[in-house]
Amino acid sequence: MSRPRPRSAQSASAKGPDPPGVLDWGDGRHWSSTALPCRYCDTPTHLRDSKSKPAHKACAEQALATQAADAAAAYQKEALTP
Numbered sequence: 001m002s003r004p005r006p007r008s009a010q011s012a013s014a015k016g017p018d019p020p021g022v023l024d025w026g027d028g029r030h031w032s033s034t035a036l037p038c039r040y041c042d043t044p045t046h047l048r049d050s051k052s053k054p055a056h057k058a059c060a061e062q063a064l065a066t067q068a069a070d071a072a073a074a075y076q077k078e079a080l081t082p
């Protein structure tokens with residue numbers, strides 16, 4: 001007698017996703033011919049974030065990292081509070 005075996009998710013490991021926290025802005029949507037002050041550091045940039053706001057990729061990545069850290073800290077604080 002053979003028992004049915006659950007299907008393992010083998011295909012999931014085949015794909016190599018980008019490391020977390022690194023944005024892929026190779027897309028043309030993240031580029032504008034007009035330089036505007038970055039929303040984070042006020043230095044003019046041609047780059048646009050996912051909301052079409054002027055932002056350097058590095059600045060956006062930094063902001064995301066800070067955001068993630070803040071969210072994690074808030075979650076931990078909440079989890080510790082009865």
Ligand SMILES: [Zn+2]
Pocket residue numbers: 038039040041042043055056059
């Ligand atoms: Zn910037």
